[in-house]
Amino acid sequence: MEAKEQKELEDIIQTFNSQTAKLLKIVDYIVPDHPDIEWLKRISKIVRYESPSLLIEKSLENIWDNKEHIISRNIKFFNTCSYDTFIEQDNHGEWLDEMVKIFRAEYFNLKQKEIDIVWKCMDTMLECVIKYRLLKESHA
Numbered sequence: 001m002e003a004k005e006q007k008e009l010e011d012i013i014q015t016f017n018s019q020t021a022k023l024l025k026i027v028d029y030i031v032p033d034h035p036d037i038e039w040l041k042r043i044s045k046i047v048r049y050e051s052p053s054l055l056i057e058k059s060l061e062n063i064w065d066n067k068e069h070i071i072s073r074n075i076k077f078f079n080t081c082s083y084d085t086f087i088e089q090d091n092h093g094e095w096l097d098e099m100v101k102i103f104r105a106e107y108f109n110l111k112q113k114e115i116d117i118v119w120k121c122m123d124t125m126l127e128c129v130i131k132y133r134l135l136k137e138s139h140a
Contacts, residue, residue, distance in 0.1 A: 001139050009135055016056045016128040017048045019121045026118060030106045037102070056132055063122075063129045070122045075107065 001009070024044055028037050047054050069076060103118070110118070 005135060005139070009132070010052075012128050012131050012135070013052050013056055016059075016125055016132070017044075017052060019124045019128070020044060020055055021048075023118065023121050026114065026121075027102050030110065030114075031102055034102070056128065059125070060129055060132065063126055064133065067126055067130075070119075070126045073119045 024041050
C-alpha cells in the first residue's frame, strides 16, 4: 500500500474511532456513572492506542450488513430487532453489544437533538466502513 493510501486508511480508522468515542460520551451522558460504560470507555481507549483498527475491523460486517437501517435511521437498529444480528458474537464485540443495549433501553428518553447526534455518528461510522472496505478490497 502506498504512503498516500496508508495515510487515507489511518484517517478512516481515526475518524471511526473518534465517532466511537463520541457515542460513548453520549451514552455516558445518558446513563452517568454506569459501570459498563466506564468499562467500555477504558477498553475503547486502550484498543484505540494498542490496535487502532480493531474497532472498525470488529464492527465492519455488522455495520455494513445494516447499512439500510442506518441510512433510513430505522429505530429497529437499536430498539426492536434482536441486536444479536448486529453484533459479532466474540469477545471483542462486547463494546458494541453493550452500547446497543443501553441505546435500546434509553432511546425514547433522548431529546431529538441527542437522537440526531447518535444517528450522525452512525452515518459517519458507516461512511468509514464503506471507505475502509473499498480501500482494503482495492489492495486485496
